Amino acid sequence: ILNVEQSPQSLHVQEGDSTNFTCSFPSSNFYALHWYRWETAKSPEALFVMTLNGDEKKKGRISATLNTKEGYSYLYIKGSQPEDSATYLCASLGGSQGNLIFGKGTKLSVKP
Amino acid sequence: KAGVTQTPRYLIKTRGQQVTLSCSPISGHRSVSWYQQTPGQGLQFLFEYFSETQRNKGNFPGRFSGRQFSNSRSEMNVSTLELGDSALYLCASSFWGTGDTGELFFGEGSRLTVL
Numbered sequence: 001i002l003n004v005e006q007s008p009q010s011l012h013v014q015e016g017d018s019t020n021f022t023c024s025f026p027s028s029n030f031y032a033l034h035w036y037r038w039e040t041a042k043s044p045e046a047l048f049v050m051t052l053n054g055d056e057k058k059k060g061r062i063s064a065t066l067n068t069k070e071g072y073s074y075l076y077i078k079g080s081q082p083e084d085s086a087t088y089l090c091a092s093l094g095g096s097q098g099n100l101i102f103g104k105g106t107k108l109s110v111k112p
Numbered sequence: 113k114a115g116v117t118q119t120p121r122y123l124i125k126t127r128g129q130q131v132t133l134s135c136s137p138i139s140g141h142r143s144v145s146w147y148q149q150t151p152g153q154g155l156q157f158l159f160e161y162f163s164e165t166q167r168n169k170g171n172f173p174g175r176f177s178g179r180q181f182s183n184s185r186s187e188m189n190v191s192t193l194e195l196g197d198s199a200l201y202l203c204a205s206s207f208w209g210t211g212d213t214g215e216l217f218f219g220e221g222s223r224l225t226v227l
Binding site (some may be wrong): 049098100104 | 115116145147152153154155156157160162167170188194202204210211213214216217218219220221
């Protein structure tokens with residue numbers, strides 16, 4: 001059974017804090033790792049799709065790294081802002097499956 | 113470019129009834145995948161349709177079914193509703209499908225409440 005685990009489940013930070021979350025996935029037959037941001041009452045939006053070991057991607061204050069050999073990815077937010085408050089989902093695609101397996105998400109709340 | 117549109121956004125049904133949800137993908141996208149989210153759970157994959165063919169199916173009972181039309185619009189149907197079917201149902205579209213490395217584009221979901 002393929003499990004994708006995310007930690008922490010929730011996180012409360014102050015505006016300006018930097019933060020990071022973890023996504024763990026089975027490293028065998030790895031194909032791709034997706035990160036999505038899901039704001040309340042909106043639809044999930046893609047942040048990154050990563051495929052290569054050691055890959056690092058950046059979008060504004062948000063960046064992500066990927067370690068396919070040990071099966072984890074980190075998402076970093078530098079200088080959190082209230083508008084960063086959302087649930088961050090990661091999803092893994094393995095070579096033996098045709099669909100993404102999602103983690104339960106990390107819910108981030110940024111206080112002004 | 114119009115996004116993914118799901119209808120209806122909210123609906124209430126009673127046990128034993130059936131429900132049909134609709135998803136219109138981004139123009140040009142051939143893949144539509146469906147997911148169920150219940151409290152405390154991650155998005156659970158239901159099925160994927162690509163060019164009118166079911167390409168992949170998750171671990172859900174046969175009461176959950178779907179189809180895709182020639183214009184790539186997709187519907188999912190749940191028959192004989194149970195209380196546990198209360199959930200947010202999301203659809204997502206992409207050009208190459210969920211087995212590729214392209215990102216998914218999600219709709220806002222249909223929230224089903226079964227009484």
